[in-house]
Amino acid sequence: MIRRRQTRSFLLCASLLPLLLSSSAARADETAPARDPKQAVNEAYTAKIQKYTTAPVFTSPLVDYLPASKNVPTPEIVLGDVSGAPGILPYAEDVYKYMRLLAKATPRVRVFSIGTTEEGREMIAVAVSSEENLKHLDENRARLAKLADPRTIKLDDAEADRIVAQSTPIYYITGTIHSPETGAPTALMELAYRLAVDESPYIREIRDGVITLITPVVEVDGRDRMVDLYRWHLAHPKDFYPPLIYWGKYVAHDNNRDAMGVTLKLTENVLNTYVGWKAQVLHDLHESVPYLYDNTAGDGPFNAWVDPILTDEWEMIGWRNVADMTKFGMPGVFTHGVFDTWSPGYLMFIAAMHNGISRLYETFGNGGADTEERTLDPQDYSRTWWRQNPPFPKTLWSQRDNNNYEETGLLTSLHYFNENKRLFLKNFYLKSKRSITKPTEEGPAAYVLPADDPRLELQTELLQVLQKQKVEISRATASFTVAVPAKKRKKSRKKEDAKDTNEKEKEAEPTSREFPAGSIVIRMDQPYSRIADALLDHQYWSPDDPQKTPYDDTGWTFGELFNVKVFRITDPKALDAAMERISEVKPTGGVQGDGTIFAINNSAEPALATLRYKLRDADMQAAEEPFEAGGKKFNRGSLIIRGVARSDFDRAANETGLHAAALSAAPSVKTHPVRAARVAFVHTWLSTQTEGWWRLALDNLKIPYDYISTQVVAKTDDLNAKYDVILFPPVGYNTSTTAIINGMPRDWGNPLPWKNTPETPNLVGKNDSTDDMRPGLGWDGVAHLQSFVGKGGVLLTATDTSRFALSIGLADSVSLGTSQKMNIVGSVLGTRLVDAASPIAYGYDEKFSAYCDNGPIFTLSSIAGGRGSRRLGGHSTSRPTGRGTADDPDFTVGRPGIEVPEEPTAELWEYPQVSDEQRRNGLRVIPAAGRARVILRYADNKDLLVSGLLEGGDEIAQHPAVLDVPAGQGHVILFSINPVYRGETRGTYSLVLNTILNFDNLNAGRTILEK
């Protein structure tokens, strides 16, 4: 599915149909795709296939019939009709029931349970192959494991060839990760039947030559909700039906952006299955554009870390797929397209990053099983060089058409894959081998995470991600030293200048680096070095890249986003260091020393918040200044804890991974209490996509909250009675204030219930419910939020909800700048701490990185109503035109010179000084105490880009990134960065958690300078 969703549609003129009849030409040199004349056809099923296919060109000789079987049931047995029949969408449970009936009826099918979802629903993988192949799965897996880890055969190419010749490859197909894309499950049910039953040579070759592995439903929680909604729609055919606001428990289509962080169960289960089976292909099925877009061979830029062997495979398979289906006469089959292959976050990329082949189809779907007339956008039916036989501008489209395309594409792919399986298996081996020889080929040799990192708990979390990715992790048993290559600088145009600066810099830079014992080494001479390299390296997307619309994030460097030190080491000597493999990464926390008072250094580790809620009865204080105790240095914000038994505290420190010191006496330092705030988490009924990542983070940290909608805010007069902190995370898609307040239109249409009913038993799940999704926050809700803050509450907003807070007047001293050319597409940017004494900044260093996706540009003004725009237009500091040189004073003829008063200047993250003129009857001048406290700002433009794409960065450089705005007795916290995102930004979580922990002391350390 497309990131920024567009309405795409389409409808076929009936008069065109006779011109477009398909013809299936047999290839002389290969097995023809045609049914076995000796095998009986299931006539009734076949008749229905024909009936539900809306035009003869929308089918192929592979799927326009169904072979008959005496003992193997067709999908009709659970669907009550054929696959793709109108009005029929099976629940996951029914799909599984059918797959298990198949397994019972034929030795050519086996079903494996591969785990459960967040809501406890099962996920399965169905293996379809010859009886012989399924009997010897384990032996075959042992062979494939040798190809997957060529160290086991000493990188011996001849031995690899022998193994290749004996092995059966595994082609893994995954369906319906995106819940409104509904066609895959029925297509995959029928595909499994065909592969098990069909005796035509074309299918038999696939069955004998390949093990097809199928997960028919990836997002099982979302599938069941989607089927509920579709049933509701069938029961209320004339009404609008509720949009699918929740898919899985946490996120919607971002579930296909989790293959880096592996935070969702579905990602973990598919990854374990893919790697565990030693599969060669992961082929993920989606629906959006007509009729079949094989975006395996996407547009550039390609991910920099994939092996070129893979990018060639993409082209081979992709274009061959187009060619095969074009020969069947099926219109609208294409590859290349608009998708770029940069981000490795997609589910299919599990294969690309683990030496396999990633593939993805977008087929056409109606978001349900209705047969509908669809009208396409010109961009979707235009003929381009990569789409020579485009879709029709208009057509009648059915779920059966979708299933025909999906199955035909898969069968031709499987057949081609089987014909060339020696090549692909050898490539699988070669890609694995090249992953192992990485240190001596392209490098680096290793990544090192030093043992003296102040954030060992976050380091553990990063290592746990790598472990989920099956990366081997080692720990140095002694200190070691590696060479650090000198950085190459751009040469200055003037030769003499270059000489000067180069020599100076060379002297200053170290040529070696020592790492202490206990440091973590991620060796690059291992089969899955590729994924570690892709996650830990930096990304650079040139603003001059011909691709002007990045499909997803352009930067993701995990060390930066986790605020963990990671060193890329090119010196191969790193691999000679004494080290041992770590079988399981565990938290390293604990308590040192004796005493009844415990102190934990604050290094902005999220687990501090976990500890606060875990030890609810403990007295916790935050130090407002750095201090020393028990021979250790503690940062500002460090916790001093009393009233917990040692054994309880030991356990808590171990579980959270925090390092504590037991002290016999309390340090003498100013403190304030750290209380377990009562937290409300507000969502809209417009979208829950982006806030879902915040829920996931809080749940993982075991921080309790009430999950309430904007409708509940509208109905709750006294929010302060229940809550201390209201989190209003991003709605997503730059949702407007109007939409947040108004919700969906109510002047027409019908109520849109989101609740469990007999028709919709799975809708609510672990989320929220309402009788009508349409009402928004409303003006009552706005008033309640204003009152909450006025009476002392803390409202925390980010990106679009920060824009919302500004537009309802909650932060008078902040306005939104406009951008002309700024383009920051999911990038990692540099930030600088401005006010280290603010509790929100506790534990952070002066410099760290944050995730930004065209965040709002906050501009400060000391004049209420935003009338205090900068004099001289902000950047202009040059003198006016006149006599003399640039530094000279001007003059006026016939008059003595006058001393020009110095123009007050302010940095972009500071409030411009209020002028004497503004102070005259200055009723709009906001007193210093009423202005925002700037906690964090974006770095200067030259230091702004850390990873990804940055264009027009000067428009946001130096502007505030996090603001604490006093409002009445309370605070509004505004984020321009998104601090909680896809499980990837754990280094910035504490900016949110610090706000929660210090909700009633946010003014601690504040200095107010009236000027």
Ligand SMILES: [Zn+2]
């Ligand atoms: Zn999709």
